[in-house]
Amino acid sequence: MQPLATLLQIYRQDPQPIYLQLAAQLTDLIRKGILRPEYRLPSTRALASGLAIHRKTVIQAYDELIAQGWLQTQVGNGTFVSRHLPELTPRPLVNSDVFDPAKQAGFSFQSTPHLDRPPLKAQARYHLDDGFPDARLAPVLDLSRAYRSQVLASNPYVRLGYNDPSGSRWLREELAAYLNATRGLRAEPENILIVRGTMMGVYLASTALLQPGDAVAIEEYSWSGARMNFLQAGAQLISVPVDAYGIDVDALERICQQRPLRMLYVTSHHQYPTTVPLRADRRMRLLALAQTYKFIVFEDDYDYDFHYESKPLFPLASADLGGMVLYSGSFTKTISPAFRVGYLVGPENVIQHLTKLRRVIDRQGDTLLENAMAELLHTGVIQRHIRKSLRIYRQRRDLFCDALQTELGSVVDFRKPEGGMSVWTRFDSSINLVRLAEKALQKELYLSNGTAHESVFRKENVARLGFASSTEEELMQCIRILKSVI
Structure with missing residues (x-):
C-alpha cells in the first residue's frame, strides 16, 4: 500500500474529478509496466485512507477501470490488474528536457515547408492590410x-x-x-x-x-x-x-x-x-x-x-x-x-x-x-450592402491615394487602382520594408513587409496597402504613422 500511495497524487484544485485523476494515474502506472498483470491493488478502504480521500471516490475509480478492462475483481479476494494485459517492462526514466511526447511525436513524418504560412490575426489598432472589407459595415x-x-x-x-x-x-x-x-x-x-x-x-x-x-x-x-x-x-x-x-x-x-x-x-x-x-x-x-x-x-x-x-x-x-x-x-x-x-x-x-x-x-x-x-x-x-460598401470604399480609396501621394509621394510609387481594396505600392529602394513594418507595428500600425509578394524572378520593394477596412480618420492616422516611421 505504502509504495503505491507515493506514486499517486491528488490535485484538489484541478477541475477534473478526483476519481478520474486516480483512474488516469493508475492506468498510466499499468501502461508503464510499474503495475503488472495480476498485481493485487489495495482495498478501497486502505487506498482511501492512504490518500486521504473518500472511499466512494476510490470505488468509482476502480469501477471505471474495471469497465475499461484495466482491472478485474475476484470475489472475496480483491481487485487486480487484469491478467489479459501484455507483460510490460518498466521503462527507464526519460529526461523531460530531451523528449516531451506532448511536444514531439515518437514517429517520423515529412516536413512541408511550402505550408509554412503565418496566420492572419488582427492585433494592431491601425492596419493597412492585404485588402480586407470593413466588418463594421x-x-x-x-x-x-x-x-x-x-x-x-x-x-x-x-x-x-x-x-x-x-x-x-x-x-x-x-x-x-x-x-x-x-x-x-x-x-x-x-x-x-x-x-x-x-x-x-x-x-x-x-x-x-x-x-x-x-x-x-x-x-x-x-x-x-x-x-x-x-x-x-x-x-x-x-x-x-x-x-x-x-x-x-x-x-x-x-x-x-x-x-x-x-x-x-x-x-x-x-x-x-x-x-x-x-x-x-x-x-x-x-x-x-x-x-x-x-x-x-x-x-x-x-x-x-x-x-x-x-x-x-x-x-x-x-x-x-x-x-x-x-x-x-x-x-x-x-x-x-x-x-x-x-x-x-x-x-x-x-x-x-x-x-x-x-x-x-x-x-x-x-x-x-x-x-x-x-x-x-x-x-x-x-x-444593398454591396452598393453601400462600394460607395464608401471608393471614397476611402480616393482619400487614401491622395494622402499617400501628398505625404509620401517622394518615397512611394503607385497607380490608383480601378478596383479592389488595396493599393499596390512600390517603396523607394532606400527603405527596408521589413524593418519599416516592424517599427510601424510598435506604433500600433500593421502593414505588410512585402516578403509575401516577392517574385521568383526578381525582388522588388512592394507591398499591398489595404484601405477598405479603415475609416477615413483611421486612414489619415495610418499615413501619419507611416510618415513618422519613414
Missing part, C-alpha cells in the same frame, strides 16, 4: 435574424440534419440567379459547389484534378494560398510574367508550346496582388489557348463587386464556351472573413467530382449559415 443584424429564423424554423429534422455536400439547394439557386445577373454566367444550381472559401475551392480543384508532376501555371506575382495548394498536390509550378495589363498571354502561349499544361491559376479581374485588370484582348486569347491546349483555367475572382471606375468586367467564365473554366468567388471579401461561404462554378460533371472529395474532408458546410445567406440574397440585403 456588414449587415450583421439582418444576418443574425436570418440565422435565427433558420434555427427556429419548422421541421428541425430537415433544417438541423445532414444536407447535400454540394451545399444548400436554396443558396445554390439564389447564387445562380445572382451570378447570372451580375457576372453574365449561365449557371444552374447543379453548376455550383458551396465551399468554405477560396482556399477550400483551390484545395479541392488541385487535389481532385491534378496528378503529381502536372504543370500548373501561376502569375509571377500570385496568392501564396494557391501556390501552397498546388505544391501540396505535387504540381510543378511555372511562373508567367505580369505587366500593367495583367498576365502575359504571349509568354503563356510559349509555355504551352514547350510542354503540356494542366492548369492555369489566374486572378483576371483584379490581379493579385497588383490589382490590374486583365485587358479584353488578352481575355479572348487566354480562353482560346485553354481550348487549344486543353488546360483548366481556375479563375479566382476574389473581390469582383468592388470596381470603381466603370462597371466590373465580366469574368472569363462568362465567355467560356469550351467548359474550361472553374470560377471561384467568396463572401469573405464582400462581407467579412468570419463568414466562411464561398462557391465554385463549373461544368456539372466536374462539380459532381469535386463534391465527392469535399464530402471526404468536410461532410457538408454550415447549412444554417448557407440558408441565412440565401435569404439575404433573396431579400436583396447583400445587394
